[in-house]
Amino acid sequence: MADSAKAETGVAGRTYPPVNFQIDSTRVAAFANAIGADPAAGVPPTFAAVYSLGATAPQLFGDPEAAVDFARLLHAEQEFTWTRHPRPDETVTSRGRVASDVNRRGMRFMSFETDTTDQRGQPVCRSKALFVIRS
Amino acid sequence: MSRREVTFTKEQIAAYAEASGDRNPIHLDDDFARTVGLPGVIAHGMLQMGLMATVAAEAAGGPDKLRRLYCRFAGMVVPGDTVTFTAGPLAPGRLDLKAVNQMGEAVLTKSVAEYG
Numbered sequence: 155m156a157d158s159a160k161a162e163t164g165v166a167g168r169t170y171p172p173v174n175f176q177i178d179s180t181r182v183a184a185f186a187n188a189i190g191a192d193p194a195a196g197v198p199p200t201f202a203a204v205y206s207l208g209a210t211a212p213q214l215f216g217d218p219e220a221a222v223d224f225a226r227l228l229h230a231e232q233e234f235t236w237t238r239h240p241r242p243d244e245t246v247t248s249r250g251r252v253a254s255d256v257n258r259r260g261m262r263f264m265s266f267e268t269d270t271t272d273q274r275g276q277p278v279c280r281s282k283a284l285f286v287i288r289s
Numbered sequence: 290m291s292r293r294e295v296t297f298t299k300e301q302i303a304a305y306a307e308a309s310g311d312r313n314p315i316h317l318d319d320d321f322a323r324t325v326g327l328p329g330v331i332a333h334g335m336l337q338m339g340l341m342a343t344v345a346a347e348a349a350g351g352p353d354k355l356r357r358l359y360c361r362f363a364g365m366v367v368p369g370d371t372v373t374f375t376a377g378p379l380a381p382g383r384l385d386l387k388a389v390n391q392m393g394e395a396v397l398t399k400s401v402a403e404y405g
Binding site: 184187188189190196199208224227229233235236288 | 293295301309310333335336343357359360361
């Protein structure tokens, strides 16, 4: 039966406290070099992996009630949507939440969304990650 | 069409781990990676996406033009793999993104960028 093969596992809808993140220009340069981008061209768009997803995902991974088996976790999909790109040395605030958490065919699918805003509360970026945790 | 070919190395994966803060041992420690059923260390999906984004940015006219990026991580990338990243027009303001390894296998699928 379809219903028994698909079950919510409990932490869907969970939100985590906001995390402030200062976009350090030295780290931006190291990140740009690692992906072969021009360090002089500002903050690489996928630095959102650090200031948005990376700032909040540790809250999920460290949440004993969420019980994410990090060693068996695969990052299956990722989307970033930018209202604007942040500037070096800007401080942004990211808020993560579990959008869905479903078991299907012996695997756990977690959708984790993060909204990043600037210091005036204006939107900067939204991250949507799909994690698959193998059993 | 913008294009970039990258041969992945352990050093590059380690540099990305350090810069991004994602130090999951599956990216850094061959022995650990094998204990969880992997062939050895694998590249971060986000490293693949970061490289893909540089190609998308070139096709879009600059990184600041990117408004949306979506990638599905469909295949593992290990050190020694050579991946060709391409970004080509799909519709106005929209790019089709492809990443294919040396065996002709897509490592990113259904991937798109929007710009403007």
